[in-house]
Amino acid sequence: MADLSTEFLGIRSPNPFWLASAPPTDKAYNVNRAFEAGWGGVVWKTLGEDPPIVNVSGPRYSALHGNDRRVIGFNNIELITDRPLKTNLDEIRTIKRDWPDRALVVSVMLPMNEETWAKYVPMIEDTGADALELNFGCPHGMSERGMGSAVGQVPDYIKMATEWCKKAASVPVIVKLTPNVSNILPPAKAAKDGGADAVSLINTINSIMRVDYDTLTMYPSTDGMGTHGGYCGEAVKPIALNMVAEIARTAETRGLPISGIGGVTVWRDAVDFLALGASNVQVCTAAMVYGFRIIDDLVDGLSRFLDEKGMTSVADLVGKAVPSVTDWQYLNLNYVEKAVIDQDLCIQCGRCHVVCEDTSHQAITKTVNGRRHFEVIDAECVGCNLCVSVCPVDGCITMHRLTEGTDPRTGRPIDDRKANWTSHPNNPMRR
């Protein structure tokens, strides 16, 4: 079995799975349980100034459920730690002493003035923590007070606060980014420019889960009123992956170490983040939904996957898929695929037909010779992958590349040379 031990900014951990700064890492009790279960590291729940903030004593969480009550998405309005700073610092010191082989990073959120950073950063470092993670991401509550995502949405603030922190810190500094921006690159660049040793992303996404259908008020509510919270869980993974990949593949930010966060639930999700450029991953929602013992499958599954790929360490996987991510304009427009339905696997549900008929290109039959039969009409198929996406049987519909002859849809010969939009005759800006 491949060794999963990892080094991130020189911090060693037995596996690349850290618990993200969040409710599961608020207390020594929880963190002990996590380490006993086998987690590689934790990012301690965000510390702030004393006196501590307060949290609501009503609902802090709500979920987007499937019909079987599987949690697909998750939302929270919990703020940073509401315990006294000293309590947290004492516990962090003890945990680091008791678990020297695990990564222990402390998340920090402080107001925008240098003195505060200069005051608190040394106190936190004194615990023996391996690194600091700057919370420039929380989109609720703290952002109203000029912290969290209020900082993360302004690249200049990110740079400024990172510089203050770096000036006061001797341990590595990770900047945690908010996804509540239209482009992740300027914030990532600002963190890099401010001297950040790494970025972690994503924090949660601004969200309202739903309304209460009886009262027609926002749900959940605190005494009849609700507020937007941070959205996370499986549903946000694709958004996180894009942001991670953008940072990994863009010249100005390439090489900046990334800790990937956002919907990691099973080991495959970690493969996504690692292959798209993250060096490790952080997990919160899955642990909050299933408990800490999911670490067994995360570690076991990833290790077996690496074996299967002939890789001996997590580092072998990091960034593997990054070169395959590009801009739309560079996609090969001469490449032609057609869907093929495996009639032996087809269960005759007809979903492929009806969605293609209603919403796409009328490229799948419903009957052949008067009998119920679903078959791709190559002369209409644009290769869009919709049928593959909706087919309930894994592997029943697959995409096949045309390598010779003509595309029956366009009548044009298959051309094995690459040609993209930059040189396409229809492109008024072609080069």
Added chain:
Amino acid sequence: MGKADPDPDIRAQRLDRETVERNFADLHPPLSRSEALIEADRCYFCFDAPCTTACPTGIDIPGFIRKIHSDNVEGSAHTILEENIMGGMCARVCPTEVLCEEACVRNTHEELPVRIGLLQRYATDPVIAAGKQLFERAPSSGKCVAVVGAGPAGLSCAHRLAVLGHDVVVFNRDGKPGGLNEYGIAAYKTVADFAQREVEYILAIGGIELRNGVCVGEDVALDELRKEFDALFLSVGLGNANALGIEGEHLPGVEDAIDYIAALRQAPDKTTLPVGRNVVVIGGGMTAIDVAVQSKRLGAEHVEIVYRRGPDAMGASRYEQELARKNGVAIRHWARPRSITGKSYVTGVVFENTGLDKDGALAATGEWFELPADVVFKAIGQRLDAGETGLATERGKFVVDDDMATGVDGIWAGGDCVATGDDLTVTAVQHGKLAALAIDRHLRRRGGT
């Protein structure tokens, strides 16, 4: 004179009341909300869904399941009841394993269909329980239609006619409405008097007058009805049970299965029903299964169904045959009764083994055996008493066209009494619906509305 037979072992209260109550509780308990939501999630929402095609009433099954999925249970019930007003009873008694659920595409890759019957019950039960009417009657047409028979076909026809704005009088020969839903279905398939509650729901649409205990042909002549009403729908079901035509058939202890099933349904306390210790059931349809399983559940020690052909030829589905076996009923194939033994009451049945000859016809093998019996149930079908209707029949049943018209002006027919009937509630409901639509077109064509 030989020695007298031993007394037959037939008695009530073979099992205590608690056991009997448990044995006659809901055969398939209803789904809870969470079970229904999860089950609804399994529906693929197929295009041109095979389940809908397989449903004799053509219910939009993916449509109603999707509404369960979205917690729109009343909308789901509407989708069901607009095609099948007895969707509640059909959810309980349909042999779904050979209809919608057999067609479910999930069978193809996991051999576990969506439990459509139970979902249908989940959707319809609350509406029936609350008595919430989902349909409104059209403005009155001023026409009045007579429906003869208050079984599934008759009530379905009456309800649809009422919705379409016509008035209806239902003539029912029995003391209670519902036909076989009330008298012919195993008790554990329709507990808590559901058949009557469903009939009440159907009648509550308004415009339907029910006349119980009136036998058309005896109490009132068919010709009088033709004169008095604008149209006539015959849904008289089948009458007498077929006879075996063998020696000993009239001995005490030899009974028609349908009578016993009816008595069981009507008995407030089922422990009071006499049950034989050794019970032999002759036949291979649902009635045979129902009488056999219910005898077993009342405490009969040994119950055996004997059918003259193989399992595939049985009218009862494989699922029902399995249900019988699970209840401890033995099923013996390839044997037919030749005589019933006993002097003053039945003591046994003599069978001869059967097989197919080289032409594929049923033939005796020459081997014989006798089964001891305290009670023998005949479950070999019923026949229509066409009486003086003057309507054309085929294999003993009325002939109708696709609109359920009999060929005699103003008379439609449907349900088990017509040649296309198949002894299923769901088919009878469809007949009633089709006839009502045809009658409506006929009445409007004639004008005066």
